[in-house]
Amino acid sequence: MRKLSDLRFPGEWFPEARQMQRKIILHVGPTNSGKTYRALKRLEEAESGIYCGPLRLLAHEVFEKMNAKGITCNLLTGEEKRVMDEACLMTSSTVEMANLGRRMEVAVIDEIQMIGDPLRGWAWTQALLGLKAKEIHLCGEPAAVPLIKSICESLNEEVVVNEYERLTPVTINEASLNRNWTKIRKGDCVVAFSRSQIFEIKTKIEKETGLKCAVAYGALPPETRAMQARSFNDPESDVNVLVASDAVGMGLNLNIKRIIFSTVKKFDGHANRYMSIPQLKQIAGRAGRFGTTYANGQVTTMYPQDLNYVKMAMKAPIHYLKLAGLQPTVDMLEFFAVQMPQESFPNLLQKFEEMASVESSYFLCNFGDQKKIAEAINHVDLNLRDRYIISTAPVSTRNEQLLDTVARFAEMHSHSDTCTLDTVVTLPKQPPREPKSLQELELAHKTIMLYMWLA
Template identity: 35%
Template sequence: MPKKSKNLVTLNHLPGILLASEAECERWVEAGLIPVAERRTFQKRGRKFDAPMFDPDVVAELASQIPVWRAGEGGISEAQASRPRKDGGDQPLDEAAHRRRQSILAPVRRNTGIYVAEDIRKIESGRWKPERVFAGYRAVFGKPMQILPDSAPIDIAIEFAFAEPPEVAAIALSPARVGHPELASASEVLEARLIDLQDATFEACEQELVGWRDELATYLDAYEDADERQAVLGGIRAALDKLDRIHASDKGGPAAAGRKLRQKLDEYRSKAAARRLRHLREAQIREASGYERYAAIFPVARSLNRRFLFLAGPTNSGKTYEALKLAREAETAEMLSPLRLLALEHYERMSEDGLAAGMITGEERVLPEGATHIARTIETLDLHRVVDVCVIDEVQMLGDPSRGWAWTQAMIGAPARLVVLTGAPEAIPLVEHLLAMTGEPLEVKILKRKGRLRVEGVPANLNKLIRGDAVVAFTRRDVHDLRMRLVQAGRTVATVYGALGPEVRRAEAARFRNGEAEILVATDAIGMGLNIGPLRRVVFSTLRKYDGIRDRQLSAMEIKQIAGRAGRFGHHDEGLVTALQEVGAYAPVETVIRNALNGDAAKLRGKAYVRPNQETVLSASEVLQTDRLGRVLRHLYDTLVAGHPDLRMADMDEMIELATLLDTVDLPILDRLSYAMAPVDGREKLAVELLLDWARQHARFGQVQAPDFNVNTDLLKLEARVKIATSWLWLAQRYPQVFEEVEEVVALRASLNAKIEEKLVATSVSHRRKPDEKSRRERSAKPQRQKKNRRGRDEAEVVETESYRVRGR
């Protein structure tokens, strides 16, 4: 009866059954002397292989045939299998030889104290498992050596691989029985060989060290400053603490070990010198950029006797009105705003007042000849145009990690005789700290809120909101969810969130302000820059937001900024603040809001944000001897203001990622910097791909085609396309000869914004009939249906009569 499959054994079991070596069993299997019962597929370390399986009973019966196989004409003796190959390559591992070598090595280790072992390697031989072969011996020996002058010796470890001496191989591979005298003789030969290698290797290392120390002395003499010499030596000393074994073999001999040691030491010296050079380069870059003395970067501002006025107050305190009044009264002025929408409002207001006004933003420029009052987004500040008054709005943005650098630059570099700051009182400590760099005088004027702001004692019901309420959420998804729920309840809704373009936000705010929409659903975008009008109550849908890094609770300053939009002065006597029932238990929510409004929010303190300018990037590129913008920006981010008492680097991760992608484009480094600074959302794959495509067109053809988008798509894609068109126009302001089709893209953006507004308006009103209207329509339609039914019955009778008459004839 055949053996059950589960009782079969593998090749590894055959030596134990037949009392033969593994190599012999493999040969007998290949010769067909040992029958294979079946083959199975195994998986090991992710690899599949077939392995022969054997019947142990059949194999045991074949044990009596082993002497015949060994002595037979077609057989291969154990001695023949153990002989070296003709090509001098590695030998398959023989168990008998392995046991003899272990006996030879034991007294060698005991007598010399050197670790020495067989060098066994696994080689892929095409069989179902790797073949283990004997390649020689591997020894590790060490010795303390003097490497640096005036320093303690350091242990140097050498790992040396060498071939088996012929005398030792003859005894290990002997076909005859080997006794203790032969093994002792082989141990003496191997021990002598090992001692010779150790002595020769250490002698070679000592010779190389003498030459290396002479070179090091010559190298250090080139440094005139003793501190620099000690810095290089300190770097080498620190590296020597992590020195690994030196690997050598008898192929290169002991001299190769000495050369490898010297190569290691040369590498350590080069790295120590490079580290020192890097520190020098960082110092050179800081010196060239002037960031060590940041205020000195702005010579025009330093030439003026500037004074500062900080109009500090909460929302609805009239601080912006007071600042613009000072600007209007001046002969020349500039208004720096955080948003294009705010700049547009300031421009229109000054134009209505009859001033020669202009406007400059990232993507547009309205600058009539002789303009005296210019509204700008803060990043477009002209550091060379001297004016009488410069208004810097929302100065608490100094604490923003992404854009705070623009407010730092404006405060230190705005060329105006009077700089007027507006913002939250929490920014006073940081403003004072920053102006300590320039020593310029600061006057702080605290403004109080016009109108009372009260926290309601009960939560709000979403289905019972009244006209003039604003519901605040913090994600686009939540805004649209609240909006649809209100629309389904029969309410008219206006919508404002950051992904909408300024034109759409302005149109939606106007719908709410003019009464076309009862309820406003918005993100914290309403906290800055929008003329909301008669907003009576702010209703928080949550007190948590995701800030790009983590989900967190709103800060007191954020709650103040948003809640302060309620109760616009001139429309309501007081503003109300509450939260939806969905937020949770209202008592703790009410406490958080009340404490934020009545208490002091966390003050802005610490260091101000900065970002490298074009001159700094160019200097760093020259010092680092590279035009790879990604590498230059990363180096500047890590080192430019490291350790500065007043400054820190703004968030540049997205800019560095874009710069690394743009390094594949053949453009000058400053042009690549402009593209990396473009207002592109790095999370939008299409926007990034288009930016790279524009850069390639710029490099190849000197012109960039305008985007051509279809306006008939969903709202999310429309918003993304508006951002892409805005990025194109932003670049067009910097490269007007390359981005020529400006009018077409302006028209495209207007069409996209109009389509967005159309969709928002179309879906902001419920088209379902109200219950009372529906019942009234049904009552009025009932008599008409009755008349129609009677008329239908009469007509049916006439037709039936006529049919009867026809049949009768």
């Protein structure tokens, strides 16, 4: 069991990639520095390749841009597969769906600093170690440089680092808005961290200033977030202000003049804590966008006591990543399970977590959500591979209704029942008018996304 849970040499999991002499190019810089733009330009020139993004929204954006330029490109995300041409050698995908089996000329892995994420970091590690591309372009924050160099050195692969400066300046205002909502102006983005806060602020701004607001937050479908962003960006639109969560930090192209933090604390599932410095910097960096009316960005806060934390965070030195995430393959878990044939799958994951050994550059990604889903479907008669797949479904395990839905899907699958979408989702006939009906609509969307992912 110790041998089967030995994850110390993950580079050896991908022997075909190890036989290649890959060229690794690292593009690093702050938000709005053109690093991803440069990498994508190289991808456009290639005969074959892949874009690996952190969000479905970004994979869609690259897919649409490629095809609009006459470069045939397919789309592959956990929820969607769009094939423009079966013979096509170009794909835009979410990083978890990266095709490791195909040889290609160029691969672009976006937001490489996510390799250190406690939940999803394994997908960036897997792409970095396993992609069979002659050139791999990594885009992200400078914080990832030493870790990437260390990993590539262990693979005998050289790394070329291209550093980029921000294309437009961003400055921190000397004063906060001091709780005065009438100081909100066109082009402002007010940042909050809960749905209720976002809608309270939206109502307050529209009432006190007469300016119309768009909203963007994590539980909104990516397509809806993109529509809200477009209405905010459009100079002909009557929408002048954006109220958003940390969803603005990644995946949306926004013409923001000023970022205003309504708070600098965020609930992390256990308590309200100061948001991390890298996250604050990434959000603040969305102020000012090259080539727009608001090229010179500004950052401030609504409350005076929060401004000092923003100033400190913006001046703070880089927090370099120390470790990259790992996750065992389903084959490893199957071999491990053979040693404990009577053990339940949740206990199997727990035991693997306890016994796993990793090398100094890596850590085992958190099995927390997987164990919760595994518990929810523990009563269902499934083989281990199906159990593993369902346990890795993209589900917020804090939502009991979604967990019940996962269990229902698992039961239908175990009985080989045909499952149609209208048996599990009923959409309201009217748009939502209060928070409760909005939450019901968001839950319906999450259920649809889960259905598409399992399908």
